[in-house]
Amino acid sequence: MWINIGLLFFICPLISDGLNVTIATQSTTSRPSCGVLRCSENVSDGILASLTVYKLGKGDTTPASHWEQLASVMSQSPSNDRTPDGLDINGELSDKEGKLTLDLPKSQDCGSDEFLCMASIVREGKIMLIKSTVRNVGSSGSSEGHTAGNPGDHHAATRDLSHNSLAETRAGGIKEHVFTFSLWEKMERLEKRMDDFYSQKQSFEARIEDLKDTVKVTIGDKLQAIGNRLGDRLDMMENRLEDKLLGARSLAGPTTNNAEICQKFSSQIFSLTESLWAMEKNLTTNVEDAVSRAETATTLSASSVTQLGRKLDGWASSISNISDLTGSLVSSFDDFRKSCSKDEPVSVSEFFDVLDAGKKDWRLAFRGTAYTGVPIYPAYLYGTGIPSEVEAGCKQFNHSLPCANHYRNRDVIENWENIDEVLFAVFVKGQMVKNVVFNARGSNYINWFEANRVVSSSWTDLKTASHNYFSIIGHDRPSGHYRKFYISHKYNGCDRDLGWFTVSDMPNSLCPWERSVAIPEFLYAPGNTMAFWSSPSFGRADAIGVFVKYY
Numbered sequence: 001m002w003i004n005i006g007l008l009f010f011i012c013p014l015i016s017d018g019l020n021v022t023i024a025t026q027s028t029t030s031r032p033s034c035g036v037l038r039c040s041e042n043v044s045d046g047i048l049a050s051l052t053v054y055k056l057g058k059g060d061t062t063p064a065s066h067w068e069q070l071a072s073v074m075s076q077s078p079s080n081d082r083t084p085d086g087l088d089i090n091g092e093l094s095d096k097e098g099k100l101t102l103d104l105p106k107s108q109d110c111g112s113d114e115f116l117c118m119a120s121i122v123r124e125g126k127i128m129l130i131k132s133t134v135r136n137v138g139s140s141g142s143s144e145g146h147t148a149g150n151p152g153d154h155h156a157a158t159r160d161l162s163h164n165s166l167a168e169t170r171a172g173g174i175k176e177h178v179f180t181f182s183l184w185e186k187m188e189r190l191e192k193r194m195d196d197f198y199s200q201k202q203s204f205e206a207r208i209e210d211l212k213d214t215v216k217v218t219i220g221d222k223l224q225a226i227g228n229r230l231g232d233r234l235d236m237m238e239n240r241l242e243d244k245l246l247g248a249r250s251l252a253g254p255t256t257n258n259a260e261i262c263q264k265f266s267s268q269i270f271s272l273t274e275s276l277w278a279m280e281k282n283l284t285t286n287v288e289d290a291v292s293r294a295e296t297a298t299t300l301s302a303s304s305v306t307q308l309g310r311k312l313d314g315w316a317s318s319i320s321n322i323s324d325l326t327g328s329l330v331s332s333f334d335d336f337r338k339s340c341s342k343d344e345p346v347s348v349s350e351f352f353d354v355l356d357a358g359k360k361d362w363r364l365a366f367r368g369t370a371y372t373g374v375p376i377y378p379a380y381l382y383g384t385g386i387p388s389e390v391e392a393g394c395k396q397f398n399h400s401l402p403c404a405n406h407y408r409n410r411d412v413i414e415n416w417e418n419i420d421e422v423l424f425a426v427f428v429k430g431q432m433v434k435n436v437v438f439n440a441r442g443s444n445y446i447n448w449f450e451a452n453r454v455v456s457s458s459w460t461d462l463k464t465a466s467h468n469y470f471s472i473i474g475h476d477r478p479s480g481h482y483r484k485f486y487i488s489h490k491y492n493g494c495d496r497d498l499g500w501f502t503v504s505d506m507p508n509s510l511c512p513w514e515r516s517v518a519i520p521e522f523l524y525a526p527g528n529t530m531a532f533w534s535s536p537s538f539g540r541a542d543a544i545g546v547f548v549k550y551y
Helices: 166-172 188-252 259-298 302-339 376-382
Strands: 002-008 013-015 020-022 035-042 047-056 067-074 079-082 088-093 097-104 114-123 126-135 362-369 419-428 431-439 454-457 469-471 475-477 481-490 498-504 521-524 539-541 543-550
Touching: 035 047, 035 114, 047 088, 047 097, 067 088, 067 097, 362 376, 376 481, 419 539
Parallel strands: 002 020
Antiparallel strands: 002 035, 013 020, 035 097, 047 067, 047 114, 079 088, 088 097, 114 126, 362 543, 419 431, 419 543, 431 454, 469 481, 475 481, 481 498, 498 521, 521 539
């Protein structure tokens, strides 16, 4: 890479490795001229950003100690072809090559003490300035050293060159001048500034590391405090449940036949259990949100995030254990409720008027209950995890009746015949909030849940929008998620995934929006159309129901 400048008074081109110098006594144009000044640069490594020519000395208005820009080409305006103040300027610039040619019409221009050509080059994200000068030894200006105010003095070193005066050049004829610049002769001051910058950068990085350590300790202390408070609250809830059980047994007495008393306390215990599940979800969500905000704000290291995640997993496991305990208490108390009554269990109808049409023509085939700890998919297909006898509340959707299990109507599912339509319903506190009606003719108990069978839905865009998943089997990733009864629009990263409904059968799922302390979790779009799964308003249901209607 070289930078070249020539003061031309005779037409005689000379090409060297470093500099292209041509000296002539007359202009290359038809206009009167005392000389031609040419500046050129070729770059083999980097990008040429600009090329500029300055003069020093006997200008019309310029003091001898001041540099004046004559012409420039740069990447923003890579060509210069004009005639300002009598100067005939022609210039071009590309990434690898640039040139500037100036016809000097005035004798005072040619009599300037010194001419300077400066190139700016961008290489590996750094800007380097290279300059070359032609000195007029015969003029009144200084011919040695650097002139004060030399453009770019604080960026790069300049090798001084001896040149004959213009008068000597005219008298002596052709003079050849060859000069080159080595790469090591650059930017002493700029390098010093860069060293200072790197030193400051290292100091700044050290301060950031100290801040990270402080933040990690602070967050760890806060999370530990949250864990302690969470454990205390769960212990308190467990004690309250045990007190309720003891009180119920004491009130009912060892020989009582009052089923209403048993039912009353069973309902109360179930309500407490639901409150506990809700508290577990809220606390876990709050802890995860706090950690997420801390990570975003302080850019914690991956190892720190993993450490915090392990702590949260431990607390989530503790919460899940408490959930299992409370579920066991409810189940035990329900057995107690049945045993304290001499009456036969009340028969529950299998047929319902689900759509308020005035006719009970929908038969319940399956009920899924949230947070039982039993995965929904094998429970629906095979009855896995479902007791042979379940609570009466599990065969209907009356929210006041307790239910801690799924319900599978074997007669319907294992004899899937003469079925006209299937209704899939989502329930919150005993109220149906969403539904989809399917055409079930020619189907079996698995493939009725498909997009091409949708007849109607409370989601208005379900039939018209596209789906990447729409099936009972859903989408499984053993290291990421188990999504069943899955109705999804598209994947676009966890925060931007879109869909209508899913059953999450994995507690520690890949995406934050489907993580839960217990399974299964029922998630549904609360509006009339699909929604982002990560939206805070995305619904969580208590139960789902599968109903069939016969021909």
